[in-house]
Amino acid sequence: MSFNKFLERIGGVFLNPKRTFEIITLEGYRKSETITINALNTIFLFTFFFRPRSIASIVTFVVVVGLWLFFISLSHVIITSIYKMPGSLSEFFHYITYSTVTIILLIPVKIFWENLGFLFLVAWLIWFNIVMYYAFRAYYRIDVKQYIVTLFNVVAVAIILFIFAQVIMVALGLGVII
Amino acid sequence: MRKALGIAYIIIIIIGVIINISVNFTRERWIRQEYKGSEEISEIYIQGFNVQVIIVKDDAMNYTYIVNTSFKERSPPLVYTDKGVLKIKQAFGTITVKYRGNISAIYGSIDSGYITIIAINDKSLRIDFSVNNGNIDCFIANGNYSVALYVNSGNVNLKVIDSSLSGLINVETGNPNVFIKSPNGGSIEVNIIRGSFSFKGYGYLSNVTKREQGYYGFVYSDGNGISYSIKVVRGNLDLTAIKG
Numbered sequence: 001m002s003f004n005k006f007l008e009r010i011g012g013v014f015l016n017p018k019r020t021f022e023i024i025t026l027e028g029y030r031k032s033e034t035i036t037i038n039a040l041n042t043i044f045l046f047t048f049f050f051r052p053r054s055i056a057s058i059v060t061f062v063v064v065v066g067l068w069l070f071f072i073s074l075s076h077v078i079i080t081s082i083y084k085m086p087g088s089l090s091e092f093f094h095y096i097t098y099s100t101v102t103i104i105l106l107i108p109v110k111i112f113w114e115n116l117g118f119l120f121l122v123a124w125l126i127w128f129n130i131v132m133y134y135a136f137r138a139y140y141r142i143d144v145k146q147y148i149v150t151l152f153n154v155v156a157v158a159i160i161l162f163i164f165a166q167v168i169m170v171a172l173g174l175g176v177i178i
Numbered sequence: 179m180r181k182a183l184g185i186a187y188i189i190i191i192i193i194g195v196i197i198n199i200s201v202n203f204t205r206e207r208w209i210r211q212e213y214k215g216s217e218e219i220s221e222i223y224i225q226g227f228n229v230q231v232i233i234v235k236d237d238a239m240n241y242t243y244i245v246n247t248s249f250k251e252r253s254p255p256l257v258y259t260d261k262g263v264l265k266i267k268q269a270f271g272t273i274t275v276k277y278r279g280n281i282s283a284i285y286g287s288i289d290s291g292y293i294t295i296i297a298i299n300d301k302s303l304r305i306d307f308s309v310n311n312g313n314i315d316c317f318i319a320n321g322n323y324s325v326a327l328y329v330n331s332g333n334v335n336l337k338v339i340d341s342s343l344s345g346l347i348n349v350e351t352g353n354p355n356v357f358i359k360s361p362n363g364g365s366i367e368v369n370i371i372r373g374s375f376s377f378k379g380y381g382y383l384s385n386v387t388k389r390e391q392g393y394y395g396f397v398y399s400d401g402n403g404i405s406y407s408i409k410v411v412r413g414n415l416d417l418t419a420i421k422g
Binding site for chain 1 (some may be wrong): 179180181183184185186187188190193194195197199201202246374397
């Protein structure tokens with residue numbers, strides 16, 4: 001697959017994610033595409049969070065990446081176990097990677113963080129979820145209701161784990177997370 | 179069109195990285211410039227960060243500030259000095275003040291968050307802090323202090339070691355704690371609307387009275403002489419004398 005095709009796919013995610021993910025399903029993907037997008041996004045995200053002489057900013061970056069991988073993995077487990085949809089996590093990772101090109105909307109979040117940043121963040125979350133839904137749909141063949149249920153399940157598990165971690169931290173006298 | 183957008187994505191990401199780095203380092207540089215430490219600095223604004231202020235040298239003529247910041251603080255806190263007086267004002271987040279020396283007063287207020295103040299070896303220091311929603315932790319030792327701590331919703335933890343104190347604790351909703359290990363005299367007035375007051379001291383408690391509904395008074399001493407007279411204007415009381 002040519003580099004032009006790769007660029008067209010990225011553009012396609014912006015213009016028509018539904019059709020683009022179907023094309024990816026039909027034509028297949030290459031690992032180099034996933035690696036390229038993830039590399040670009042990782043550099044962007046690291047600089048987004050990084051602050052000089054701040055270990056907390058690096059920890060935040062690691063936590064965000066960890067949560068993202070956690071989300072993908074748990075979504076895969078939920079869909080394959082509850083909805084009995086076939087699929088492999090590594091294959092799905094290639095699909096979901098394309099949805100992360102929406103990360104460019106975080107640039108105005110950074111610039112306008114003092115003022116309108118929150119609105120851009122909300123807009124990005126909505127856009128990201130719509131694109132992500134088409135990635136889920138193209139790979140697992142689930143509908144929008146199943147996608148929303150999956151999201152709720154992931155959030156519920158995350159909250160339970162958070163509370164669990166909080167209780168352990170308090171029990172050990174390490175304070176609270178928030 | 180799709181290809182153009184694909185190219186645009188790569189270009190925008192690269193621009194985004196440059197913007198991120200630019201924004202991060204500009205803010206950092208700005209703070210470093212503001213906090214270079216000079217007697218001429220009278221007013222310092224920090225925008226967009228939590229703040230920790232450490233006053234290393236503070237003879238009222240030459241202030242040196244070391245400021246550790248963390249990201250994600252949107253409301254501007256204010257750090258203000260005026261001839262040996264340190265004032266901190268912040269909308270929300272965390273304020274930690276550590277210092278050595280002899281400035282005459284420290285004032286701080288925060289809407290939502292935590293304030294920590296540690297004062298050691300002060301001949302005379304006034305500490306005046308308020309938090310709308312959150313906690314105040316105050317540790318004072320080896321000196322003479324006048325402390326006024328106000329919390330709307332949250333806790334006040336006051337620890338006094340070898341100091342004389344004139345203290346006022348005002349808590350709307352919360353359970354303030356006071357711990358004293360000190361042979362010096364003083365007084366504390368505690369006012370709680372909803373909650374209970376917990377006192378622990380190395381010494382003796384006497385004259386514990388309940389003069390009227392919601393009013394308690396007692397005297398705490400270390401055995402050598404009368405130390406602190408403490409009255410709880412409102413709220414419940416939990417007293418512990420560790421010896422005596």
